[in-house]
Amino acid sequence: MATTEIFQDWDSPYENLSAMRTTTTRKTTTTTRIETSSSTKTTTMTTAAKLYGKDLSEYDDIDVDQLLAELTPEELNILAKEVDPDDSFMPPSQRCSYECNKSPTGPLNRKKLIEHINKQALETPDIPELKPFVPGVIRGKKWVPPPQDNTKEKEADEQIAIDLGDEYEQALSAATQEEIIDLAAILGFHSMMNQDQYHASLLNSGQPVGLGWDGVTKASQPKVYPMEPPNDTDVDATIKQVRDDDSSLTDLNWNNIKNISDEKFIQLFEGLEMNTHLESLSLTNVGLNDKTAQRLADAVEKNSTLRVLNVETNFISPPVIVKLIRSLLKTKSIEEFRCSNQRSQVLGNKIEMEITQLVEQNPTLLRLGLHLEFNDARHRVAAHLQRNIDRIFRVERTGRANFVPIAGGPATSTVTPADDLKK
Numbered sequence: 001m002a003t004t005e006i007f008q009d010w011d012s013p014y015e016n017l018s019a020m021r022t023t024t025t026r027k028t029t030t031t032t033r034i035e036t037s038s039s040t041k042t043t044t045m046t047t048a049a050k051l052y053g054k055d056l057s058e059y060d061d062i063d064v065d066q067l068l069a070e071l072t073p074e075e076l077n078i079l080a081k082e083v084d085p086d087d088s089f090m091p092p093s094q095r096c097s098y099e100c101n102k103s104p105t106g107p108l109n110r111k112k113l114i115e116h117i118n119k120q121a122l123e124t125p126d127i128p129e130l131k132p133f134v135p136g137v138i139r140g141k142k143w144v145p146p147p148q149d150n151t152k153e154k155e156a157d158e159q160i161a162i163d164l165g166d167e168y169e170q171a172l173s174a175a176t177q178e179e180i181i182d183l184a185a186i187l188g189f190h191s192m193m194n195q196d197q198y199h200a201s202l203l204n205s206g207q208p209v210g211l212g213w214d215g216v217t218k219a220s221q222p223k224v225y226p227m228e229p230p231n232d233t234d235v236d237a238t239i240k241q242v243r244d245d246d247s248s249l250t251d252l253n254w255n256n257i258k259n260i261s262d263e264k265f266i267q268l269f270e271g272l273e274m275n276t277h278l279e280s281l282s283l284t285n286v287g288l289n290d291k292t293a294q295r296l297a298d299a300v301e302k303n304s305t306l307r308v309l310n311v312e313t314n315f316i317s318p319p320v321i322v323k324l325i326r327s328l329l330k331t332k333s334i335e336e337f338r339c340s341n342q343r344s345q346v347l348g349n350k351i352e353m354e355i356t357q358l359v360e361q362n363p364t365l366l367r368l369g370l371h372l373e374f375n376d377a378r379h380r381v382a383a384h385l386q387r388n389i390d391r392i393f394r395v396e397r398t399g400r401a402n403f404v405p406i407a408g409g410p411a412t413s414t415v416t417p418a419d420d421l422k423k
Contacts, residue, residue, distance in 0.1 A: 338369030
């Protein structure tokens with residue numbers, strides 16, 4: 001059995017040099033296999049490849065680098081255009097055979113370019129429509145949705161018989177519509193009723209008149225609440241009271257007072273170091289910065305009567321927040337500390353872990369108003385605050401101490417044990 005591979009002569013000239021280089025390396029192989037009853041003999045003969053009837057074996061030993069060295073620059077350019085070097089490490093300008101010999105017209109002018117594009121778009125005629133548009137006439141084939149199988153809808157519409165027992169069936173059959181709505185609200189089926197019915201069931205205020213299962217909630221006129229009056233606390237007078245250790249001043253509220261200078265803050269904190277009657281200090285949204293907050297931390301370390309400290313909504317950086325929480329360890333009298341909504345919303349893992357370690361060393365802190373992003377820090381802080389609360393209530397029950405819980409402040413992102421409100 002003989003197999004012979006023969007190249008076909010093409011009529012058109014072979015213009016692709018890369019294909020020609022590939023063709024020159026091919027050879028025609030003729031294999032003759034003779035089989036007898038006793039043995040098998042295989043003979044292989046090699047025939048030189050031919051191109052247009054010409055033998056190409058004489059080009060097998062030619063050095064390609066020597067040939068390229070003999071070419072002129074013009075011939076190299078022509079060769080480079082015919083050969084596509086599939087090399088991703090070469091820049092696109094060298095892989096692409098396109099060359100633009102046009103001289104640059106000048107720097108880019110974006111305004112003129114856009115005007116030219118708009119002009120060309122207006123001057124270019126629209127593509128003529130094969131069928132002109134006529135109002136009310138549908139051009140082409142109208143899409144018709146395929147028929148759908150309604151077996152699933154029929155199965156869903158079928159009623160499912162559930163045996164609830166004689167007692168429950170009798171109670172449900174005798175229940176009024178208002179009682180069924182209340183039952184649905186208790187079970188959490190809020191999608192079966194409107195908002196008025198749901199809230200009326202939760203508040204146990206009676207269902208609205210004229211609203212059944214198909215009732216629509218009507219828009220109610222919003223209640224107008226008066227604006228809160230501005231904080232009229234006299235800054236200078238309260239500073240004097242704190243510095244004089246006035247026994248009548250136990251709660252100082254400077255919330256939302258604008259344009260308090262740093263000098264007045266420093267005067268207040270200097271008086272706080274020696275004060276023995278102030279128990280609650282609120283400095284929310286007063287423009288506290290790192291300089292004044294560090295002075296506050298020094299004052300808290302020397303004060304022994306302050307129990308509530310609120311510095312929310314200011315411009316305190318995370319490292320200074322850590323310093324404030326560290327100052328609570330020395331005084332060990334503050335039970336509630338709030339410092340959320342500061343200049344940096346994200347504290348970072350390092351700061352949160354440092355805050356967690358400081359809180360776990362504090363035996364008197366009961367509430368911490370601070371948003372912690374990481375679950376580990378949040379759970380550890382909540383668990384420690386819960387332990388402090390439990391220990392204080394155990395002491396109260398045994399009669400060894402008298403503890404009065406502090407009223408909660410405004411709602412914030414607070415890490416506070418859930419059982420604190422119940423107790």
